[in-house]
Amino acid sequence: MYDTFSTDRLIDQWLMEDIGGCDLTVQTMIGKDERGAFVMNAREPMIVAGIDVAAQVFRRYDPTLEVKVAVSDGERVASGAILARVSGSARSLLTAERTALNIMQRLCGIANETARYVDAIAGTRARLIDSRKTTPGLRMLEKHAVSCGGGLNHRLGLDSGVMIKDNHIAVCGSISAAVERARKVLPVLTKLEVECDRLDQVSEALEAGVDVIMLDNMSVPDMKKAVEMVNGRTKIEASGGIRLETIRPIAETGVDYISTSKITQAAVAVDIGLDEA
Incomplete structure (x- = not known):
């Protein structure tokens, strides 16, 4: 695209x-x-x-x-x-x-490279998505290449959705406070995602009614617990340190999406x- x-x-x-x-x-x-x-x-x-x-x-x-x-x-x-x-x-x-x-x-x-990762999670519900870690000036073309390999595109840019990460949470004080601030001015058709690296944050994000919860650098056992906690109430993305040799067990936890920068940065x-x- x-x-x-x-x-x-x-x-x-x-x-x-x-x-x-x-x-x-x-x-x-x-x-x-x-x-x-x-x-x-x-x-x-x-x-x-x-x-x-x-x-x-x-x-x-x-x-x-x-x-x-x-x-x-x-x-x-x-x-x-x-x-x-x-x-x-x-x-x-x-x-x-x-x-x-x-x-x-x-x-x-x-x-x-994208196809290799897509093939590695075939048969699971998880879909592979990219990141914003692209070559400056080539993002649209590199994301197009991801789609050619069978992957999906995450945000095209900072204006494509709200991603509340750890530093945003630190400034706002909590996940709940950050989500509340964003919801007040967020366009109605725009997705809101929150990064969580602990299970208690998953609970807080779920209570706040976010559209997507990102499990950042979580262990596979904790990812399984998070999937059970969410129980289909919102989409779940796994991210952080994803490699070809580790992606299959992550996909088998039941997450909806797995994002990795390897398909663009290491290709x-x-x-x-x-x-x-």
């Missing part, structure tokens, strides 16, 4: 960063009338994310370039799969190549190449 107008602004910045004054290599050795034809291909199995953004990088730099996309975001492809074909001015293709590959390698890496870029057609 991203807006093409906003994405174009990002692409302009990426290209300016990489090119600088000019692509000195192509300007000195590639003739302005020379043509090229290349294929973007997967060099390992992957989940596609950002193919249209990568294609737009080429078009943004040179609208005369012809880009034919061969796959769709969210699609699983094998090693060797052709993702797109690009042709036109050789100078333009070679200048925009790295920027297009960089963003797609990053986004596909996030989609791949490894995939290998994508641009080779002569």
Whole structure:
């Protein structure tokens, strides 16, 4: 989920960063009338994310370039799969190549990592969600990549919902006081979530009538107790230190959501190449 107008602004910045004054290599050795034809291909199995953004990088730099996309975001492809074909001015293709590959390698890496976590909790009621721990400037695209991998998006930004955390509670004095302050001015369709790291806080948040309770860095036994306490009266999110090797037992406690920053912060870029057609 991203807006093409906003994405174009990002692409302009990426290209300016990489090119600088000019692509000195192509300007000195590639003739302005020379043509090229290349294929973007997967060099390992992957989940596609950002193919249209990568294609737009080429078009943004040179609208005369012809880009034919061969796959769709969210699609699983094998090693060797052709993702797109690009042709036109050789100078333009070679200048925009790295920027297009960089963003797609990053986004596909996030989609791949997300899918690993989603697969790890398959068969439970829990759904995987992301966090705001994203690369500055790339949040919308990275969250789009999460959705391509089968995850759900948490807040897109600070204006997407109210999240009452430990420091908010410290300023307000208690969970009840913090919720009361927020409810007075909260838009009626906006969700309110409270972070709890103890079971007594879960009780207080439940009594305050919050929409979501986040269990922050709780042990699996305490998570099970919290799920029993809530008994379906509100949604429960587990968060804090979630790793691939620990996520399954957490999902089996009965929580509704599990959030982790690992799917964005620890994702490894995939290998994508641009080779002569």
